[in-house]
Amino acid sequence: MNTPGKLGVYALGLAVVFGGAIGIGNAAGPIGAKPEPAAGDHGHSGATAEPAKGGEDAVPGGLQISQDGFTLNPRSTVLKPGEKTDFRFSVDGPDGRPVTGFQTLHGKRLHLIIARRDLSGFQHVHPEEVGGGVWSVQVTLPKAGAYRFFTDVQPEGVKEQLTLGADVTATGDYEPAPLPKVEQVAKVDGYEVRLKGDLVPGRTSRLVLSVSRNGAPVTDLEPYLEAFGHLVALRNGDLAYLHVHPDGEPGDGKTRPGPDITFFAEVPSAGAYRLYLDFQHEGKVRTAEFTATAGHGKVPAGAPRTDGHGHTH
Numbered sequence: 001m002n003t004p005g006k007l008g009v010y011a012l013g014l015a016v017v018f019g020g021a022i023g024i025g026n027a028a029g030p031i032g033a034k035p036e037p038a039a040g041d042h043g044h045s046g047a048t049a050e051p052a053k054g055g056e057d058a059v060p061g062g063l064q065i066s067q068d069g070f071t072l073n074p075r076s077t078v079l080k081p082g083e084k085t086d087f088r089f090s091v092d093g094p095d096g097r098p099v100t101g102f103q104t105l106h107g108k109r110l111h112l113i114i115a116r117r118d119l120s121g122f123q124h125v126h127p128e129e130v131g132g133g134v135w136s137v138q139v140t141l142p143k144a145g146a147y148r149f150f151t152d153v154q155p156e157g158v159k160e161q162l163t164l165g166a167d168v169t170a171t172g173d174y175e176p177a178p179l180p181k182v183e184q185v186a187k188v189d190g191y192e193v194r195l196k197g198d199l200v201p202g203r204t205s206r207l208v209l210s211v212s213r214n215g216a217p218v219t220d221l222e223p224y225l226e227a228f229g230h231l232v233a234l235r236n237g238d239l240a241y242l243h244v245h246p247d248g249e250p251g252d253g254k255t256r257p258g259p260d261i262t263f264f265a266e267v268p269s270a271g272a273y274r275l276y277l278d279f280q281h282e283g284k285v286r287t288a289e290f291t292a293t294a295g296h297g298k299v300p301a302g303a304p305r306t307d308g309h310g311h312t313h
Helices: none
Strands: 016-018 070-074 085-092 112-116 123-125 126-132 134-139 145-153 162-170 185-188 191-196 202-211 231-236 241-245 260-266 271-281 284-294
Touching: 070 145, 085 145, 085 162, 112 134, 123 134, 126 284, 185 260, 185 284, 191 271, 202 271, 231 260, 241 260
Parallel strands: 016 260
Antiparallel strands: 016 241, 070 085, 085 134, 112 123, 112 145, 126 134, 145 162, 185 191, 191 202, 202 260, 231 241, 231 271, 271 284
């Protein structure tokens, strides 16, 4: 789907929450979860917020390689930058064997999201199973550094979606890029996407992203993975993962195909976040990227970052 440097996220369906407030498999929604309006929000027309659900000790989505007995098992954890690679992996079950049965989440049994530790190089791809529970996908990591590979899955018999994460290194000297500044408009391939709304730590936030091209609103967005848009958020510093889903779905009789795509999201803490919106128009999927802050969070200006192995540059 997306190419390196572009943003994407697997996408899909309604509101989602980070762990205790960020966990992707919690209250506000795993991929495929039905969105629930925020308290006091009738028809999602208001921005009334409710305290986030989940315990304070809940682990944010994507920070664990194993959860509930299931483990993300990459066949390779070191790749060459700039080189297309057949990346293979499995999700192993409690018995240590690769899982072969998964529920479908927005048209796919498995979604793979990739981002470098400095939040650049975002990709959202869909591997194919090559047999015996092993999955394969062609990936290219554009630059050296540590990357986080996230997979969203829901094994058969499991009640909630899981988000597992593992580090994969592209060899070479890591030169982290500073986090881009906060802006309300992102440009990609001649399109402009405007972000309206603010992230509020621990509360539901209503975000509206409006798509235009050449100054005219785009009113014929196409369904992509059963939605008009998919939004992923990563927290700066640890890459805690939040997959946010849009309000409504194509064909429900009330959701329009643009220009506005509405999302409800909850973030667990003040800080800086990177948002990635996937949308499809005229047969092509594009990704718009934003930096946003929650609470009193600030974007570190050229601040050094760790390389994923505890080394600061």
